[in-house]
Amino acid sequence: MVRAAVVYFALATAALVAPVHTWLGDHIEPRVAGLPWSLVWVLLIILANFVVLALLHRARVVDHRES
Incomplete structure (x- = not known):
């Protein structure tokens, strides 16, 4: 689940910078x-x-892995 979250946040960051933002969000x-x-x-x-x-x-x- 943590790996999927890391991948999601990488994609979310990519959605806020060019070229994805200029393609989808810059209107x-x-x-x-x-x-x-x-x-x-x-x-x-x-x-x-x-x-x-x-x-x-x-x-x-994360708490479960730390303890």
Whole structure:
């Protein structure tokens, strides 16, 4: 599970830098709740990172390995 999380965070980081960001997230339109898509894209990545970190914390994978 930890390895999958590391791969996920690497992909999430790649989604915030060129060329992936310029391909998927670097647009003003469409607007979501009045916000430009470029801002919504970054907020979605941050929200997804929060969810993955919460799942890792709930699973307590790291704590289990340390003890």
